[in-house]
Amino acid sequence: MDRGNAFDPDCPTRVVLDRIGDKWTVLVIGALEDGPLRFTEVRTRIGGVAPKVLTQTLRAMERDGLLTRTVHAQVPPRVDYELTALGTSLTAPIAMLTDWAESHLTQILASREGYDAALDAR
Amino acid sequence: MDRGNAFDPDCPTRVVLDRIGDKWTVLVIGALEDGPLRFTEVRTRIGGVAPKVLTQTLRAMERDGLLTRTVHAQVPPRVDYELTALGTSLTAPIAMLTDWAESHLTQILASREGYDAALDAR
């Protein structure tokens, strides 16, 4: 099997991994899973995101077709973000990952403790 | 469902995402899937990794219990890296991700083209 080329920006795995590895994308998907939200709603639901960073994340996801950005011409402005079918389909693999994470976290943390303890002992 | 807290370093999802999102971890897992390899073998198989960076990656993975590092006392030195059961179990969720990536890459790239074209038009 071809492992892919980490340097080829068009390598499928890289494309997805770059987005998944991003600090906020997964949280945004989680926030929008239950339906469309406005900018501020996403912001407060996630918590701790600087507006600039959230905008970056949302724009990148929009560019990749993971969500749609709908501007309602009214005052005050209202912008809705909603997952596309593509974005929704990503929730499945992500769920696999979080499931794995939850069921193996204990092992991982234990391993870290052991590793660090061994280092301290030296 | 609890979306998790991106600031809690012990949030299961964060722990895994941090490792997955890392540029080399997934490649290393792929390289070791078929059996143990020596440092240089991993290096050449992946291609383009600086030794320092590969070491960092391998150490982090060892710390998390994803692989074992075995030093053979001989000259010249020989160090084998091998996936643990934990590391191997990670290949499943990763496969989900790469599968998703491969089957949706076309959509993503098309979306990007459209997005960028719309920007240029302005």
Added chain:
DNA sequence: CGGCATCCTCTGGGATACTG
């Protein structure tokens, strides 16, 4: 061979302030 040590660059991410 399998690394440390060093130095450097780049950019993801953030704090803050301002505006259509």
Added chain:
DNA sequence: CAGTATCCCAGAGGATGCCG
């Protein structure tokens, strides 16, 4: 409200060289 404009920083990632 929904951003944009600035400035800033830590750290991931990389290039190079030396060593047990």
